[in-house]
Amino acid sequence: MKPKIAFFDFASCEGCQLAILNVEDALLDLLERVDIVEFREALSEKAPRYDIAFIEGSIHREEDADRLRDIRARSRVLVALGACAAIGNVQARSNATAPAVNLARVYGEEARDRVQTDPDHWPLWAHTRVRPISDVVEVDYYLRGCPVVPAEFVKLVTALIAGSEPRFAREPVCTECKRAGNLCVFARGETCLGQVTWAGCGAICVTQGYRCDGCRGLLPGANLEAHRQILRDAGLDDATIDDRYDLFCSAQRQPQQRRGAGPGGHAR
Amino acid sequence: MSVATEAFVPRPARIIEARPFTSRERFYRLALDRPLGHHPGQFVMLNILGIGEAPISISCGPRTDNILEMVIREIGSLTQVIAKKVVGDVLGVRGPFGSGFDLDDFRGRDVLFVCGGLGLAPLRSLILPVLAERERYGRITIISGCRAPDAELYRDELRLWGAMEGVEVIRLVDSTDHQPWDGRVGLVTAPIADLEIDPGNLVAALCGPPVMYKFVVMALAARGVQSNQIFVDLERRMRCGLGRCGHCQINDVYCCTDGPVFRLSDLDRLPEALR
Amino acid sequence: MRRAIVATEEATLAWIAGLANERLVDFPQTGPAGGLRFARTSPDDRLTFADYRPTVLPPGKTFAPANEVLFTFAHQADGSFRATPIIDRRPRVLAGVRPCDLAAIALMDHVNRDGDHPDPHYLARREATTIVAYRCSKPCSDRCFCAAVGSLDSDEGADILLTPVDDALLAEARTPTGEALMADLDGTPVDDPAPLVARHRAARPQPFGRQLPGSPDDLPAALERSWSSPLWETHTARCLSCGTCNLVCPTCYCFDTHDEVDLADPNEGHRCRDWDSCMLPEFAVVADGHDFRPTVASRQRHRVKRKFEYLQQKFDSRPFCVGCGRCGAQCTADIDIFDIASDVLKQHGGTP
Known part of the structure; x- marks a missing residue:
């Protein structure tokens, strides 16, 4: 049976999934070897278990963390796809500023005050810290970069299908x-x-x-x-x-x- | 000038026997397309094309047929894949590589083997030819230690060797780990103090985890054994076997071609040799 | 004696460019983001010997490229495999090679040709290559110290040797291959090139480039005495372990290998050889995780000792550092092997 692979996105621009879609030649070969069961950029299908789950995006809200934990529990191999998932990316800079200041700067002071007083908006206050996914779950592999390097994606998938350990050199x-x-x-x-x-x-x-x-x-x-x-x-x-x-x-x-x-x- | 173009190309080796050996290692017997022609202490680069290659010690003595034996611990991506291979599957082999042991250094002398853990596998390639010509050597002592009883390699052979005349085999574990055990408990250094040896006529061959050498050498020195009477089989990250890739370099020597077997006195000037 | 002629620089450059009609020709040219590199020429290229600085990568690297396919393989239906070595024998010309890089190529020839395990991939490219060397009239950079390590007058391995004399070039064929290649170069025949070479040498600045505070012959012994010296720490405090010094060195040849499998057909693939660097932290790590050179200082010491002690003793050769100055020039932390060698000589040279 072909391995099931899935893509999930959190806080990101989804550019990494697009980068992968752009390697059309390799993608066609890949589809011969694997079933892509979830890929918001390309299709919509659900499966209970995944052989390889690619996670794009950083984690902001507690409900995102819960969803990620659920994916982890259903995945044999979990991969951070791109800089947002791997290291938090640019959005993690907001961690250096108080949430109220961020809110006021982006949405204005009125919005900031309403969010603080309206219980329906309180979950947004969990949105206080941008985290790479490794802060929430165990990550098996990292595909780094903004965006990811499609060749590294192909290398990782090829190796995992072959049952070997892909090597990503620790070099600058x-x-x-x-x-x-x-x-x-x-x-x-x-x-x-x-x-x-x-x-x-x-x-x-x-x-x-x-x-x-x-x-x-x-x-x-x-x-x-x-x-x-x-x-x-x-x-x-x-x-x-x-x-x-x-x-x-x-x-x-x-x-x-x-x-x-x-x-x-x-x-x- | 014409040079063989196959320096980096492995040749096929079909698995004719593969079985679990200990809790962590598996035993393999391979059939090559022609005899390997190796010396004791040499190694091969074992391949799965598409995964990679790694240096593996040869654990059989020199032979005229095309058989190769080895013991493999699952420690990296290659050996994990090899562990799934079964009889009939084909691996790739390059080699043999390295200097190995020279039996002439041992003949006519008392011989001590000190094997730590997986170190028994390469030393077996020397033990077998020594025992095969038992009469050409003096007293033979084999100290073989490992982590726990279920980590012991070649248990049956160790017992057989110990039953041979003039051969003493001392089997140790660091801990019995609540398993049945008929040998001693302790480190391989412990028995050295009490060995009945003639330090002047002894030659020792050591192979084990890198941390072992220093302490065994100290114990032997305490018995008056000189460093030119001791041979060590070193581990490095060989990537080519050809003295070229640089990964196994110890100061100015390449472990893969100048070693992996060294006379200890030759290592005195190589501060990077032992940890 | 083989043919020697005096030709104009213009004619010589046109001749080199013209060689590209029939062969692959590499010559120092400015790359897209600046910097000189040995790059493939076409017959129309306007080449120049002027404004030479050391190329980012030395020319000898072309014989063992950064990522090289060693062999392709295909797993067979019966479980066996077929592996086919990739040997590149395309004829090529490497022109404009400076003496320091020529000395390095001679060393690499030695490493890859002599001994029990010659390297077929290197040798095939090397033997298919004709080298046109060019003698230096002045130091090519303020990092140059070729004269100090004895590579300024290297000519071993050159098929043709170009020597600037006054405003012209003396072209000497050193091999039958060079002589054949030179047939198309027009110029005035010279019976005895020696006086012209002497004139070239006399016109060179003295001293030529940076000078060590002692003889490089003393370096092996001085390095041996420097084993525990604090200079290894002081010279590596700013080291980033980025590997640049190794990768741009004309006599660094360490490598690693990796396999690649075709995604379309996982039964097929190839093994690749990639330049590696002993300054990278994991270079000397063994299977159980132990690192035999765990500190930056120990790795730097290893690199320097390879250049000035280990390899020259192993191969009974000249120093493996040819004084090209690339490692120091390209190190963003400004760690220069010339400075290290100088300190080793100053602190540990002389008779013990």
Whole structure:
């Protein structure tokens, strides 16, 4: 019987599912090998059990956490699909601000006051902390990036079907950047987070003339002290440096606020 | 210049016997397309194409037929997949690789084998040819220790060897773990103090978990055994077997080609060799 | 003696570009995001020897590319498999190779050709390649220290050697292959190239590039004495363990392998060889998780000792560091093997 795979989305732009839909060639081959049973971007079907569940998006409300736990309980393998699920992504920056301030800023003070006084809106107050899914459930594999790298998705699924352990090297983006023969971003007089960011993207941004902003998350054990000094030497002040790290990785930098195993750990 | 193009290509090896061996290891006997032609202490790179390859010690003595025996612990993705393979399935083999043991270093001497856990598997490739020519060696002592009774490798053979004249076999477990056990309890270092040995005429071969060597060497040194009388079989992360990939490098030597068997006195100048 | 001619730079560059009509030709060219790289040329490309800086990756890497298919495989119906090595023998020309990189290629030839396990993949590409080397008139960067480690005058492995003399180029064929390739290069024949080479050398700045505070011959012994030196800590405090120094080094050749399976047909796939780096944290981890080089300092020490002690002793060769300066120039933490070697010599050199 073909393995059942499913996609679920939480707080995200669903861009990762779109990225996967875009690998049309591989997708057709994939459909020969697996049954996709839930995929909001493409179809609607429910199944009681999943062989591989891909989770896109970060967890905000307690009801989302409950839904995720339910999916975990029904899934043999659970995969964080993309930066939102893996590391909380940009939305986790809101953790640094009080919920009432966030609400007022986005919806106005009147809305903020109404939410506080109307019991129907109280569940929204659970929406106080953006979490990567590993704060709620055990995660078997991480497909990193904003968006994910379709080739890594294919590699993971192929390996899981074959019964082997897919290997995602614990290396910084620099390794792939050098293998690609790129001139270092710093040598262009700019700055980069590639030295402290998980590889796997093939250094696509630098190869295309941009820099690495760290969407794949901070590499565990990265020498951030030294990296910060290098950024300072390149002319960035500390506030700017924190901003740069926090663009994608703010949840990784707030370990004291989180519970459970962090996304910085090894992919199993 | 023409060079063989198959340096990285494994050859087929069909499983002709596969069975659970201990609580953590499985035993495999493979039939190759031609004899392996290995020395004691050598290893092969075992393959499942599509998964990868890993270094595995050869646990049979040198043989003229095309048979290869090995004991495999499920420790990584490759060995997990191998564990599901059954008789008739085909694995890939490259090798044999490494320097191995030279029987001439042991002939005419008293021989001590110290095996920790899975270390008995590679040392068996030396024990068998030594026992096959029993008369060419002095006293033979085999100390074999493991975690618990259900982790003991080659129990029947250890008992048989112990029944041979002039061969002493000391079997130990770290803990009986509430299982039946007819050997001793303790570490492999413990019996060394009381062994009836002639330190001047002894040669020792050691293989076990990396943490074991230091303590066995200390115990042997206390008995007056010199480091040039001790051979150790080291573990490293060999990725090619060809002295090229760099993963197994210990200071200036490549474990896969210069080793994995080293004379301990040759390791004195290699601070990275033992932990 | 083989053919030697003096040709104009213009004619020589046009000749190199023209070689691309019949062969794959790689020559240093500016990449899309800046930086020089050895890139495939076409006959119409306007090539130049001017403004040379070290290429991001050294040219020798072309013989063992970053991600290389070693063999393809197909599982058979009877459970067996067929594996087919991928050997690339396409004729190619590597032109504009500088002496330091030439020295590195000679070392890599040694590593991959001699000994019990020659590497068929490297050797096939290497043997199909004709090398046109170009001698340096001045240091190519402020990180250069080729003269200090004795690679400035390397010529081993070159099929054709180009030497700038005054405003022209002396072109010397060093091999039959080079001689055949040079047939299409127009110029004035030279009976004795030695005086021209001497003139080229006399015109070079002295000293040439950075100089070590001692002889590189003393480095193996000094490195041995430096084992417990605090300099390994001080030189790695800022290290990011990013692997760049290894990956851009012309004599780093460590690798790992991985298998890829076709999604469409899981019975087929290939094994790939990928550049690896001994500065990456998990490089020396064994199966039970123990790491034999657990600290950045121990990994840096290993890297430097490979370049200046281990490999040159193993292969009885010149130092494996050829002084190209790439590792220091491309390290964002500004860790330079020249500085480390200098400190080793200063602190642990001389007679013990």
